[in-house]
Amino acid sequence: MPGERLINGSSGSKELPIGEDSSDVTLNHPLLELGDSTKLLGVQVVLILAYSTIILLGVVGNSLVIYVVYKFKTLRTVTNFFIANLAVADLLVNTLCLPFTLAYTLLREWKFGQVLCFTLPYAQGLAVHVSTITLNVIALDRHRCIVYHLDTRMSKDTCFLVIAITWVVSAVLASPLAIFREYGIVDLSPDNSIEVCGEKWPDSSTDSTLYSISTLLLQYVLPLAIISFAYIRIWSKLRNHVSPVGRNDRHQRRRKTTKMLVTMVVVFAVSWLPFHAFQLAIDIDHSVLDMKDFRLLYTVFHIVAMCSTFANPLVYGWMNRNYRSAFVAVFRCKERLDSLHVEGQAATAVRSKPKKALEAQDIVTTHLNATDV
Numbered sequence: 001m002p003g004e005r006l007i008n009g010s011s012g013s014k015e016l017p018i019g020e021d022s023s024d025v026t027l028n029h030p031l032l033e034l035g036d037s038t039k040l041l042g043v044q045v046v047l048i049l050a051y052s053t054i055i056l057l058g059v060v061g062n063s064l065v066i067y068v069v070y071k072f073k074t075l076r077t078v079t080n081f082f083i084a085n086l087a088v089a090d091l092l093v094n095t096l097c098l099p100f101t102l103a104y105t106l107l108r109e110w111k112f113g114q115v116l117c118f119t120l121p122y123a124q125g126l127a128v129h130v131s132t133i134t135l136n137v138i139a140l141d142r143h144r145c146i147v148y149h150l151d152t153r154m155s156k157d158t159c160f161l162v163i164a165i166t167w168v169v170s171a172v173l174a175s176p177l178a179i180f181r182e183y184g185i186v187d188l189s190p191d192n193s194i195e196v197c198g199e200k201w202p203d204s205s206t207d208s209t210l211y212s213i214s215t216l217l218l219q220y221v222l223p224l225a226i227i228s229f230a231y232i233r234i235w236s237k238l239r240n241h242v243s244p245v246g247r248n249d250r251h252q253r254r255r256k257t258t259k260m261l262v263t264m265v266v267v268f269a270v271s272w273l274p275f276h277a278f279q280l281a282i283d284i285d286h287s288v289l290d291m292k293d294f295r296l297l298y299t300v301f302h303i304v305a306m307c308s309t310f311a312n313p314l315v316y317g318w319m320n321r322n323y324r325s326a327f328v329a330v331f332r333c334k335e336r337l338d339s340l341h342v343e344g345q346a347a348t349a350v351r352s353k354p355k356k357a358l359e360a361q362d363i364v365t366t367h368l369n370a371t372d373v
Helices: 003-007 041-071 078-096 098-107 113-147 156-174 204-239 247-284 286-290 294-306 308-318 321-331 344-352 354-368
Strands: 181-189 192-199
Touching (some): 041 098, 078 113, 098 294, 113 156, 113 204, 286 294
């Protein structure tokens, strides 16, 4: 999902006429007539409340995840560093995307100048790519450890290297949003003009469509396939695992595993599917732009997609007992965690050997994070 398409609330060069050749600018363009439902005061109030709620939950949730990983040494593990990286990316989306998307939707023009026209969409695209890639890294890391029973865990140095590579790759993938861009002023009448910012492709129709298809594959289809494959294999491995603790414990772990894995995949798939499908429809059939409530529909799909930014802390954090304990410790202003919620020998190690708590937590988080939710 291109970052610019998150903020401008439309498709590529078609969200405002400046994105196309100047000769194509017409004053009766449907997006310039401003005759849609988003002009209604009641609708605007609902949109403000929706975006404000997502921003608040996203900022609080992701900031809390980042803070507890930084504050508590027992949470500074490889898997948790990946989760914190995901939280950073989602936090950037919350702060660099949603406020400007809301402002653009309500104001119906770009009010943030030429510099931000080029930098904001790029930063947004970067954050979304980082978020998507990190989801895959977490899934593949769990798959590597649980399915293949690897005793050697990824070192923290390797973890930080993977995170750095994630940002570099994301920066490259997001670069078209900064390269193929144009800022300008469109005169609607002698006394009325608007600032516009949009994509500017050499071949506006073909290139924009190819970019949308590539984005759909890289940010939805391929990640969803990888995540689904990884967690299906993990679930299958855990289902066939014979637990020495007993039948009840095994059943409970299966239930928790299924709940978390299904939740992760469903949240990712359901939240992004409407947005990507609508975006692709716009680029394939430009007549979609002429729909009466095009802007409202696009905004609704965008809101649904953005719900994933605050759902991730719930799925990766709140559903995990170690994070839950950390959150409670923060709210109670505690300087350290009293204990870690782990099972079996790892739990005994944490209780009997405090100095080994970090190592035990790493074992549990890496090998059992998908099971001990």
